Amino acid sequence: MRSRLTLRNAEAAPLKAIEPFSAAIFAERLLRDLKGGYRLISYFAQKTGGQNARLYAVIAYDDDGLLRVAATDVAGAFESLTTDTPQAHLFEREIFEQTGLVPKGHPWLKPVRFTGASPEGMGVMKFHRVEGAAVHEVAVGPVHAGIIEPGHFRFQCEGETVLHLDTALGYQHRGVERSLKGGPDKRSIHYIETLAGDTTIGHATAWCQALESLAGVDISFRARGIREIALELERLANHVGDIGALAGDIGFLPTAAWCGRLRGDFLNMTAVICGNRFGRGLVRPGGVAFDLAKSQVADILNRLNEAHEGLDAAVPMLFDSPSVLSRFEETGRLSIHHAVDLGLVGPAARACGIEHDVRKNFTRRPEPSTRFTISTWSTGDVFARGMVRWLEIQRSIAYVRDRIRGLPEDGSMRPMKPPRNAHVAVSLVEGWRGEICHTAITGADGKLALYKVVDPSFHNWMGLAVAMRGQQISDFPLCNKSFNLSYCGHDL
Amino acid sequence: MGLIDILLARAKQGHRTIGYPKNPPVLPELFQGRPIVRPELCRSGCGKCADVCPTGAITLPTHIKNPELLLFATSDDAGGGDDTLSLDVGRCIFCGECEKVCGDKAIEFTKEHRMAASSREALKLSGETYEMAKALDKKALKVFGRSLKLRQVSAGGCNACEADINVLNTVVFDLGRFGIQFAASPRHADGLLITGPVTKNMELALRKTWDAVPEPKIVIAVGACAINGGLYAGHAETRSGIPSWLKVDLYIPGCPPHPITILDGLLRLLGKLDE
Numbered sequence: 001m002r003s004r005l006t007l008r009n010a011e012a013a014p015l016k017a018i019e020p021f022s023a024a025i026f027a028e029r030l031l032r033d034l035k036g037g038y039r040l041i042s043y044f045a046q047k048t049g050g051q052n053a054r055l056y057a058v059i060a061y062d063d064d065g066l067l068r069v070a071a072t073d074v075a076g077a078f079e080s081l082t083t084d085t086p087q088a089h090l091f092e093r094e095i096f097e098q099t100g101l102v103p104k105g106h107p108w109l110k111p112v113r114f115t116g117a118s119p120e121g122m123g124v125m126k127f128h129r130v131e132g133a134a135v136h137e138v139a140v141g142p143v144h145a146g147i148i149e150p151g152h153f154r155f156q157c158e159g160e161t162v163l164h165l166d167t168a169l170g171y172q173h174r175g176v177e178r179s180l181k182g183g184p185d186k187r188s189i190h191y192i193e194t195l196a197g198d199t200t201i202g203h204a205t206a207w208c209q210a211l212e213s214l215a216g217v218d219i220s221f222r223a224r225g226i227r228e229i230a231l232e233l234e235r236l237a238n239h240v241g242d243i244g245a246l247a248g249d250i251g252f253l254p255t256a257a258w259c260g261r262l263r264g265d266f267l268n269m270t271a272v273i274c275g276n277r278f279g280r281g282l283v284r285p286g287g288v289a290f291d292l293a294k295s296q297v298a299d300i301l302n303r304l305n306e307a308h309e310g311l312d313a314a315v316p317m318l319f320d321s322p323s324v325l326s327r328f329e330e331t332g333r334l335s336i337h338h339a340v341d342l343g344l345v346g347p348a349a350r351a352c353g354i355e356h357d358v359r360k361n362f363t364r365r366p367e368p369s370t371r372f373t374i375s376t377w378s379t380g381d382v383f384a385r386g387m388v389r390w391l392e393i394q395r396s397i398a399y400v401r402d403r404i405r406g407l408p409e410d411g412s413m414r415p416m417k418p419p420r421n422a423h424v425a426v427s428l429v430e431g432w433r434g435e436i437c438h439t440a441i442t443g444a445d446g447k448l449a450l451y452k453v454v455d456p457s458f459h460n461w462m463g464l465a466v467a468m469r470g471q472q473i474s475d476f477p478l479c480n481k482s483f484n485l486s487y488c489g490h491d492l
Numbered sequence: 493m494g495l496i497d498i499l500l501a502r503a504k505q506g507h508r509t510i511g512y513p514k515n516p517p518v519l520p521e522l523f524q525g526r527p528i529v530r531p532e533l534c535r536s537g538c539g540k541c542a543d544v545c546p547t548g549a550i551t552l553p554t555h556i557k558n559p560e561l562l563l564f565a566t567s568d569d570a571g572g573g574d575d576t577l578s579l580d581v582g583r584c585i586f587c588g589e590c591e592k593v594c595g596d597k598a599i600e601f602t603k604e605h606r607m608a609a610s611s612r613e614a615l616k617l618s619g620e621t622y623e624m625a626k627a628l629d630k631k632a633l634k635v636f637g638r639s640l641k642l643r644q645v646s647a648g649g650c651n652a653c654e655a656d657i658n659v660l661n662t663v664v665f666d667l668g669r670f671g672i673q674f675a676a677s678p679r680h681a682d683g684l685l686i687t688g689p690v691t692k693n694m695e696l697a698l699r700k701t702w703d704a705v706p707e708p709k710i711v712i713a714v715g716a717c718a719i720n721g722g723l724y725a726g727h728a729e730t731r732s733g734i735p736s737w738l739k740v741d742l743y744i745p746g747c748p749p750h751p752i753t754i755l756d757g758l759l760r761l762l763g764k765l766d767e
Binding site: 113114115117119120122123142143145146147148149150170171172173174175179186187190191194195196197198200254257258260261263264268271272273274275276277278280281290310313314317486487488 | 497498501502504505508520521522523524544545546585586587643644645646647648650651652653655656658659661662663664676677688689691692693694697701723724727728729730747750
């Protein structure tokens with residue numbers, strides 16, 4: 001009897017528990033599940049020699065908090081599901097680029113990261129084009145006007161109105177996944193911490209959860225608590241920065257200036273814990289490398305109260321000002337249908353009314369004592385993406401306050417063991433941009449045979465493109481900022 | 493929300509720009525700054541520091557590389573000439589692993605935030621001296637000293653260096669008060685400030701951006717990746733840092749450097765700091 005594997009978040013199982021389906025049944029069941037409310041959270045191929053490869057699909061059902069891993073063995077090609085379920089579109093392109101397996105029937109097969117492209121070939125692909133006498137094309141990037149990572153945007157416009165946006169990324173491709181193979185070694189954790197440098201804690205936590213489950217090591221409750229606190233501080237810093245940047249993009253300077261400062265205050269709280277503003281060196285397999293002394297707890301609580309007061313003065317005025325609302329409301333609107341179809345995650349999905357958050361849906365055993373509320377909005381526009389961040393900021397502050405006072409005293413670091421051989425683990429973390437998914441597979445030697453990272457940006461870039469349809473091109477910076485996606489997290 | 497409310501809130505916010513450089517910077521208690529390497533303290537010659545370093549930043553003296561020679565080593569060997577324990581702070585990502593494994597305290601991270609250097613050689617540390625970044629020459633200072641416009645190019649940067657460059661534009665650091673600004677177009681810039689290991693996919697864009705900057709122009713490397721490739725040195729997907737067709741005028745090490753370290757480097761380059 002062929003079967004798929006059912007796992008909880010950050011649980012490992014022997015690889016042999018996944019018995020590959022025939023390609024036809026694999027595709028049929030995957031499509032049925034994705035149409036029935038499952039989300040495709042990771043989809044990748046492992047080469048098994050020559051043209052042969054094993055395809056793995058990891059799907060998640062938000063209501064039961066369970067993950068399912070299914071596999072099939074294919075040679076040279078596989079059925080594309082993109083036409084029926086768009087959330088597969090980028091995964092299939094990625095599989096094609098990384099392994100050469102052809103997704104048969106993919107409507108728009110083109111590079112994802114331009115792996116191995118010649119210098120002249122970089123960014124050169126067939127962009128979606130709109131024909132017509134009044135249509136013109138606008139090309140932006142890879143180098144952008146601000147201090148920001150590179151990527152190329154190609155707009156099809158009629159006058160000021162954007163008909164379509166096509167995105168060419170890959171400029172940041174550093175070959176991280178490839179380098180993680182054969183590990184873990186002394187470089188691995190540092191690769192993970194720089195996958196997306198603004199999400200150091202998020203990715204490092206996902207990595208450690210994966211390794212710990214592969215090794216069968218349970219970390220202390222204290223270490224889990226400190227990781228969660230650091231994760232929320234990372235969310236706070238970035239959300240506060242994003243709200244400031246949204247204000248800056250429309251010229252509402254008070255909130256822009258104050259949030260710019262307050263963002264740093266949150267980064268400095270992380271530095272109180274470990275000395276580094278981005279949390280480098282804090283999260284390590286087995287626990288956390290820095291414990292929290294009573295004086296540090298008091299220091300963080302003080303800073304948190306001060307920052308909270310500052311935010312209460314800086315942020316509500318943004319959402320109360322008519323001049324702001326006229327720019328935020330109805331701008332870059334994305335419907336819940338599109339968001340579901342594209343498999344959007346994080347604040348961008350919650351701003352469309354999707355109740356999905358790893359912190360609530362995919363809790364690890366034992367369940368945390370702190371109750372958690374998902375922050376959503378319904379309008380799917382720039383306002384909603386800003387407002388969801390503001391709701392999350394307030395809830396994160398309350399969460400950190402609660403968690404940091406009640407940290408158990410069971411140590412901060414436990415001895416690690418090597419990963420078990422021929423095992424698979426899936427690890428999810430709700431990073432500030434949304435769901436981070438790491439899948440680890442060990443070989444017969446216990447080394448990583450495959451490590452697959454899905455940054456939330458991988459799901460969400462297409463959401464930005466769809467949100468831009470029918471918008472003024474001058475609103476692109478504002479819409480882009482409201483998603484604030486990672487380039488290197490996508491390009492890895 | 494009326495204008496009066498905004499003004500009242502503004503009054504409450506107060507003045508938030510830091511006193512640096514007049515006053516010393518406030519750094520985190522656990523801040524890892526410039527390391528000090530003391531080869532004379534390395535007695536065990538165990539080589540563990542180099543073993544644990546994720547970026548190959550540590551060079552061991554020959555007698556440690558070849559343990560059989562250790563028998564013949566004298567205390568003079570440790571400090572003499574180029575063949576000595578050294579740490580390339582340009583490659584260092586400040587993980588502190590070397591300090592943790594060294595039983596001899598031969599490598600120690602200090603709270604020193606001043607780390608920028610004018611040459612690649614100055615970043616290779618051995619002993620307590622450190623040659624801090626020098627100001628541009630008089631001719632260049634005449635052009636850039638009072639107004640420096642930089643175009644930032646991220647070429648594989650992970651957005652940590654970029655983020656801590658960005659904060660220099662906030663009210664906290666207020667970079668503009670020193671006459672330094674980031675320009676949106678390379679044609680309006682006096683130079684490039686580069687982050688990231690320079691991915692192959694970005695090299696052409698970097699070259700085109702450089703070509704678009706009018707002469708005279710300068711290059712500033714921020715972070716281990718830009719200086720030497722950092723973790724990504726030797727990756728087929730990167731150029732292991734700023735390619736040799738660019739001459740770097742200022743190196744600012746770190747992973748990422750603290751904003752104060754970046755600011756210190758920029759101010760030294762413009763001759764705005766004395767010591």
